[in-house]
Amino acid sequence: MTPIRVTVWNEGRHELTNSRVKTVYPKGIHEAIAEGLREVGYEVRTATLDMPEHGLTEQVLAETDVLTWWGHMAHDDVSDEVVERVHKRVLDGMGLIVLHSGHFSKIFKRSMGTSGNLKWREIGEKERIWTVNAAHSIADGIGDYFEIEHEEMYGEPFGIPEPDSLVFVSWFAGGEVFRSGCCWYRDKGKVFYFRPGHETFPTYYHPQVRRVLANAVRWAAPTNGPQVTIENRAEPLEKI
Amino acid sequence: MTPIRVTVWNEGRHELTNSRVKTVYPKGIHEAIAEGLREVGYEVRTATLDMPEHGLTEQVLAETDVLTWWGHMAHDDVSDEVVERVHKRVLDGMGLIVLHSGHFSKIFKRSMGTSGNLKWREIGEKERIWTVNAAHSIADGIGDYFEIEHEEMYGEPFGIPEPDSLVFVSWFAGGEVFRSGCCWYRDKGKVFYFRPGHETFPTYYHPQVRRVLANAVRWAAPTNGPQVTIENRAEPLEKI
Amino acid sequence: MTPIRVTVWNEGRHELTNSRVKTVYPKGIHEAIAEGLREVGYEVRTATLDMPEHGLTEQVLAETDVLTWWGHMAHDDVSDEVVERVHKRVLDGMGLIVLHSGHFSKIFKRSMGTSGNLKWREIGEKERIWTVNAAHSIADGIGDYFEIEHEEMYGEPFGIPEPDSLVFVSWFAGGEVFRSGCCWYRDKGKVFYFRPGHETFPTYYHPQVRRVLANAVRWAAPTNGPQVTIENRAEPLEKI
Amino acid sequence: MTPIRVTVWNEGRHELTNSRVKTVYPKGIHEAIAEGLREVGYEVRTATLDMPEHGLTEQVLAETDVLTWWGHMAHDDVSDEVVERVHKRVLDGMGLIVLHSGHFSKIFKRSMGTSGNLKWREIGEKERIWTVNAAHSIADGIGDYFEIEHEEMYGEPFGIPEPDSLVFVSWFAGGEVFRSGCCWYRDKGKVFYFRPGHETFPTYYHPQVRRVLANAVRWAAPTNGPQVTIENRAEPLEKI
Numbered sequence: 001m002t003p004i005r006v007t008v009w010n011e012g013r014h015e016l017t018n019s020r021v022k023t024v025y026p027k028g029i030h031e032a033i034a035e036g037l038r039e040v041g042y043e044v045r046t047a048t049l050d051m052p053e054h055g056l057t058e059q060v061l062a063e064t065d066v067l068t069w070w071g072h073m074a075h076d077d078v079s080d081e082v083v084e085r086v087h088k089r090v091l092d093g094m095g096l097i098v099l100h101s102g103h104f105s106k107i108f109k110r111s112m113g114t115s116g117n118l119k120w121r122e123i124g125e126k127e128r129i130w131t132v133n134a135a136h137s138i139a140d141g142i143g144d145y146f147e148i149e150h151e152e153m154y155g156e157p158f159g160i161p162e163p164d165s166l167v168f169v170s171w172f173a174g175g176e177v178f179r180s181g182c183c184w185y186r187d188k189g190k191v192f193y194f195r196p197g198h199e200t201f202p203t204y205y206h207p208q209v210r211r212v213l214a215n216a217v218r219w220a221a222p223t224n225g226p227q228v229t230i231e232n233r234a235e236p237l238e239k240i
Numbered sequence: 241m242t243p244i245r246v247t248v249w250n251e252g253r254h255e256l257t258n259s260r261v262k263t264v265y266p267k268g269i270h271e272a273i274a275e276g277l278r279e280v281g282y283e284v285r286t287a288t289l290d291m292p293e294h295g296l297t298e299q300v301l302a303e304t305d306v307l308t309w310w311g312h313m314a315h316d317d318v319s320d321e322v323v324e325r326v327h328k329r330v331l332d333g334m335g336l337i338v339l340h341s342g343h344f345s346k347i348f349k350r351s352m353g354t355s356g357n358l359k360w361r362e363i364g365e366k367e368r369i370w371t372v373n374a375a376h377s378i379a380d381g382i383g384d385y386f387e388i389e390h391e392e393m394y395g396e397p398f399g400i401p402e403p404d405s406l407v408f409v410s411w412f413a414g415g416e417v418f419r420s421g422c423c424w425y426r427d428k429g430k431v432f433y434f435r436p437g438h439e440t441f442p443t444y445y446h447p448q449v450r451r452v453l454a455n456a457v458r459w460a461a462p463t464n465g466p467q468v469t470i471e472n473r474a475e476p477l478e479k480i
Numbered sequence: 481m482t483p484i485r486v487t488v489w490n491e492g493r494h495e496l497t498n499s500r501v502k503t504v505y506p507k508g509i510h511e512a513i514a515e516g517l518r519e520v521g522y523e524v525r526t527a528t529l530d531m532p533e534h535g536l537t538e539q540v541l542a543e544t545d546v547l548t549w550w551g552h553m554a555h556d557d558v559s560d561e562v563v564e565r566v567h568k569r570v571l572d573g574m575g576l577i578v579l580h581s582g583h584f585s586k587i588f589k590r591s592m593g594t595s596g597n598l599k600w601r602e603i604g605e606k607e608r609i610w611t612v613n614a615a616h617s618i619a620d621g622i623g624d625y626f627e628i629e630h631e632e633m634y635g636e637p638f639g640i641p642e643p644d645s646l647v648f649v650s651w652f653a654g655g656e657v658f659r660s661g662c663c664w665y666r667d668k669g670k671v672f673y674f675r676p677g678h679e680t681f682p683t684y685y686h687p688q689v690r691r692v693l694a695n696a697v698r699w700a701a702p703t704n705g706p707q708v709t710i711e712n713r714a715e716p717l718e719k720i
Numbered sequence: 721m722t723p724i725r726v727t728v729w730n731e732g733r734h735e736l737t738n739s740r741v742k743t744v745y746p747k748g749i750h751e752a753i754a755e756g757l758r759e760v761g762y763e764v765r766t767a768t769l770d771m772p773e774h775g776l777t778e779q780v781l782a783e784t785d786v787l788t789w790w791g792h793m794a795h796d797d798v799s800d801e802v803v804e805r806v807h808k809r810v811l812d813g814m815g816l817i818v819l820h821s822g823h824f825s826k827i828f829k830r831s832m833g834t835s836g837n838l839k840w841r842e843i844g845e846k847e848r849i850w851t852v853n854a855a856h857s858i859a860d861g862i863g864d865y866f867e868i869e870h871e872e873m874y875g876e877p878f879g880i881p882e883p884d885s886l887v888f889v890s891w892f893a894g895g896e897v898f899r900s901g902c903c904w905y906r907d908k909g910k911v912f913y914f915r916p917g918h919e920t921f922p923t924y925y926h927p928q929v930r931r932v933l934a935n936a937v938r939w940a941a942p943t944n945g946p947q948v949t950i951e952n953r954a955e956p957l958e959k960i
């Protein structure tokens with residue numbers, strides 16, 4: 001079986017200017033995410049905002065089964081042309097995994113048709129992420145819940161369409177809840193949003209976060225089996 | 241407009257034996273619920289487990305647009321025949337609102353096809369109920385969230401089908417979340433589950449709880465407009 | 481009760497140039513739609529593409545509970561600014577009902593995040609519209625199905641998100657099916673797509689089509705009840 | 721990777737008495753279904769109504785990842801005890817694929833909470849099955865639609881809960897539509913209903929039908945990856 005081809009996209013700006021982020025993610029957030037996905041056998045490349053065409057050329061996208069997206073301070077620097085290109089690929093079958101502050105990215109708002117609004121608070125409180133659909137393949141290996149000791153809080157109301165499947169809901173020590181793991185279908189493509197991942201916390205080294213991302217890639221990847229036709233059947237139906 | 245006809249069903253056993261419950265609900269839980277629904281103009285009757293046929297005769301059900309269900313310690317005392325009768329009426333269009341510990345009632349499990357399992361803890365902690373679908377009519381007038389100072393905790397995983405609409409999610413001080421307001425369609429009928437309502441707390445006097453129940457009755461009530469047919473149209477289509 | 485305020489928007493171009501359309505809709509498609517909605521007591525105004533700001537000023541939108549949208553040949557002539565304005569109002573609670581060829585309108589694609597693609601064939605074949613969610617208020621009074629003798633065919637695959645509720649599915653004589661009545665939530669607003677309504681057929685005089693539109697307006701209208709707060713409750717909770 | 725373990729259950733009564741069925745399925749419907757699933761590498765066993773405990777002992781179910789269910793004339797002969805046993809396993813994670821006339825089986829009604837009602841007509845008309853969710857893995861390799869030359873017709877309204885994902889919709893020559901491929905989550909388990917498969921037609925030799933079943937087994941199978949815990953992570957989070 002050919003391995004799933006993942007492109008991990010990262011804005012990559014915080015890492016240049018914020019020493020805390022540099023310390024937590026010395027090679028950039030994208031490398032921490034990529035490392036987790038390589039561990040499970042995917043074929044992973046990375047791309048960042050400051051590469052030509054943000055590293056998302058037609059060819060790169062054509063060779064990508066699943067794209068993960070991390071952005072925060074520079075959503076507006078992503079060119080509309082690249083956003084349209086990515087969106088077109090999603091509708092054509094490429095999986096898209098939007099992470100954390102990507103809720104305000106152009107590609108997420110473009111794909112959802114909603115505001116992406118939410119509440120937030122950045123004091124590094126505890127997040128407990130509950131599985132609410134244990135039957136879903138993205139929850140595989142997670143159990144009832146897992147915890148992240150320090151994370152930024154995101155709270156409802158979250159300006160998203162009702163998820164086609166809601167897999168995780170977060171509890172925050174400060175009193176909020178959040179729909180943290182959400183699946184949607186968009187034409188031939190699948191979109192997953194996953195909440196955790198603030199740049200100043202080591203979230204992308206967290207084993208359960210990595211497991212969720214690995215599961216999500218598998219779910220979001222297109223299933224590209226050969227087309228079945230009446231001609232390629234094993235035996236004639238007419239015989240009966 | 242004819243008022244919506246509601247039957248408020250209550251097991252009515254805790255009130256007989258538990259002095260705390262007697263103090264909080266001197267006329268029974270059903271009367272507190274009924275009072276809130278009468279306030280908004282519905283035509284409300286009550287029925288309890290210990291009435292003949294549990295107060296749910298064919299005639300009562302035939303005259304009921306929406307049935308609310310509160311049960312806890314005596315789920316097994318509800319006769320299978322009455323459960324089937326209620327279920328048949330739900331499939332035929334009667335709305336059903338299942339409250340709190342009704343998650344383990346025969347009629348809820350029969351209507352859902354799932355276990356109804358959940359976690360619980362009874363220390364009277366704070367519950368904060370968040371609106372996650374502000375567009376839904378059941379959230380009308382509620383705002384981002386409301387609080388109940390003391391309630392029993394219910395936690396995920398909750399053994400229900402994915403809601404057709406998820407309206408509320410609860411946060412609990414002890415670290416749990418819960419899908420607290422859930423809508424489903426069942427043939428011609430609608431089902432709403434609403435979490436709060438432990439018998440030892442004055443939850444059914446709470447203004448926002450009452451508002452949710454009033455909203456839910458309106459949503460769950462069948463829409464019984466006259467059948468439109470090609471014959472009763474205003475003007476002939478053939479003219480064009 | 482204040483009547484629901486509807487703005488019926490129409491591109492209004494076919495009526496100027498196509499004599500068949502002029503014959504079927506002498507006052508424009510918008511007046512036929514508006515007439516059906518006035519019959520049930522809504523407060524209806526109309527707006528068209530060639531009015532200043534397409535008739536959709538900030539004030540008009542502020543006074544609109546539900547906007548219906550018919551467009552076809554001139555989707556690109558709708559200004560992006562007005563589309564953003566309408567979208568913002570939808571997210572803030574205004575209902576949106578997109579009709580027929582509006583599947584390719586900017587506002588629909590903007591609200592869905594999908595392509596809006598579909599198959600079509602214009603030979604005026606028979607359409608039979610089946611109710612698949614009889615419990616939904618938009619199906620009220622419709623029964624199992626109704627027929628439109630002559631309509632343009634739209635066929636799957638239809639490039640939309642999975643509907644939050646799927647109410648109608650069309651059968652076409654030529655062999656296609658189509659998800660004809662689809663509901664979605666978008667932040668605080670609701671969106672309904674309804675398939676029938678080709679400009680050369682008298683579809684908007686059809687009694688069941690009018691009934692669906694009347695039902696859909698009621699469903700999509702915001703529920704603007706007064707905010708309930710702990711302060712405006714009838715009696716103190718503390719007493720218990 | 722261990723192969724998915726499938727148990728193909730068949731009532732097996734028509735084959736004993738109806739010569740047409742005997743001709744089409746000389747080894748029974750179950751063997752035709754099993755053959756198709758073996759082709760793709762699953763580990764398949766069969767079980768029938770007239771075996772002790774209907775062939776569905778605790779041990780068989782414990783060793784089953786996905787159970788397919790074909791029944792028609794003898795739904796009432798299935799013991800309630802076995803139905804409860806199967807249901808319990810579904811809630812605990814076993815996939816369930818209900819086929820054709822299984823819409824009236826005890827296990828399907830038990831799992832859905834609805835009537836399972838539908839319309840039918842048995843004249844062997846053409847069925848065209850349209851994909852309405854091309855992104856779903858169950859539609860892999862199917863394309864826009866496929867046809868079955870002769871099948872029994874099933875028509876809406878179909879007494880099921882709104883599918884969590886609707887993958888296929890059937891068109892019938894006689895004027896009906898039907899939600900033919902429906903997914904639901906039930907606690908930890910997944911349920912798929914697939915419409916075609918009347919006993920007098922060679923439907924289970926049809927290549928696209930076989931492909932759908934193979935896809936559905938893969939989707940419905942539990943994902944049993946090892947539980948991830950904070951202890952089995954690769955590197956300490958504390959270091960940062």
